[in-house]
Amino acid sequence: xxxxxxxxxxxxxxxxxxxxxxxxxxxxxxxxxxxxxxxxxxxxxxxxxxxxxxxxxxxxxxxxxxxxxxxxxxxxxxx
Amino acid sequence: xxxxxxxxxxxxxxxxxxxxxxxxxxxxxxxxxxxxxxxxxxxxxxxxxxxxxxxxxxxxxxxxxxxxxxxxxxxxxxxxxxxxxxxxxxxxxxxxxxxxxxxxxxxxxxxxxxxxxxxxxxxxxxxxxxxxxxxxxxxxxxxxxxxxxxxxxxxxxxxxxxxxxxxxxxxxxxxxxxxxxxxxxxxxxxxxxxxxxxxxxxxx
Numbered sequence: 001x002x003x004x005x006x007x008x009x010x011x012x013x014x015x016x017x018x019x020x021x022x023x024x025x026x027x028x029x030x031x032x033x034x035x036x037x038x039x040x041x042x043x044x045x046x047x048x049x050x051x052x053x054x055x056x057x058x059x060x061x062x063x064x065x066x067x068x069x070x071x072x073x074x075x076x077x078x079x
Numbered sequence: 080x081x082x083x084x085x086x087x088x089x090x091x092x093x094x095x096x097x098x099x100x101x102x103x104x105x106x107x108x109x110x111x112x113x114x115x116x117x118x119x120x121x122x123x124x125x126x127x128x129x130x131x132x133x134x135x136x137x138x139x140x141x142x143x144x145x146x147x148x149x150x151x152x153x154x155x156x157x158x159x160x161x162x163x164x165x166x167x168x169x170x171x172x173x174x175x176x177x178x179x180x181x182x183x184x185x186x187x188x189x190x191x192x193x194x195x196x197x198x199x200x201x202x203x204x205x206x207x208x209x210x211x212x213x214x215x216x217x218x219x220x221x222x223x224x225x226x227x228x229x230x231x232x233x234x235x236x237x238x239x240x241x242x243x244x245x246x247x248x249x250x251x252x253x254x255x256x257x258x259x260x261x262x263x264x265x266x267x268x269x270x271x272x273x274x275x276x277x278x279x280x281x282x283x
Contacts, residue, residue: 009105010104012100012101015120016098016101019119020093020094020098023093023097024094026127030087030131033138034147035148038135038138045128045131046131049124049127050128053120053124053125057121
């Protein structure tokens with residue numbers, strides 16, 4: 001499957017899900033003062049939120065490259 | 080509202096914005112939607128990570144955090160030993176260090192508080208605690224540095240004017256002679272003997 005086949009909105013959805021899950025994990029980790037809460041935050045919440053941010057940023061790159069390809073096609077067609 | 084309250088509010092806003100973008104991703108086609116997506120999927124989550132890390136690091140400095148590990152239970156109990164020769168207990172009971180941050184005050188370079196290498200050590204200890212078998216007697220890797228004592232005691236009148244300290248000041252500052260293992264202040268936690276010792280009960 002091509003990277004772009006998913007579409008920008010799918011990237012936004014995936015990023016949203018990951019960020020929501022990470023934020024919920026962070027909320028849970030704040031409920032108690034314990035080393036496991038720190039582990040939950042550092043390895044669970046940060047990973048999910050970080051991945052969500054990266055996927056969102058990837059969607060921006062995808063959008064920019066799609067836009068530039070469309071502009072190129074339009075220029076060739078003289079529109 | 081404390082810093083934790085602000086963080087919880089921040090996380091709440093992030094979840095709400097995330098939910099809006101999850102259910103209606105088409106709004107990102109417009110300029111306002113693009114800005115909303117940038118804030119909701121980049122700025123706020125990054126702030127959540129930064130503020131969350133800061134909050135968790137502050138929490139990990141609390142005595143309650145350290146002694147919540149099973150293998151640290153006896154070290155926590157040793158803070159209540161009713162014996163003036165017990166170094167950690169005397170510092171804790173007489174508020175020479177803040178009781179809420181008693182462990183951190185004397186172990187500021189320990190595991191996650193030190194540089195990256197120490198943070199990895201901290202993660203390794205968590206692994207040992209939950210997925211392996213902790214050693215019966217816990218030792219600080221690299222030994223206990225006098226600098227931990229001197230960051231409070233250096234310059235203090237009763238420390239500097241003490242004849243014994245004065246005579247060996249250079250050795251103490253160079254860490255050539257340890258404060259705690261040279262027959263001077265060598266009873267620190269003695270955690271393995273805590274069960275047989277008389278304990279101090281606050282308020283009695």
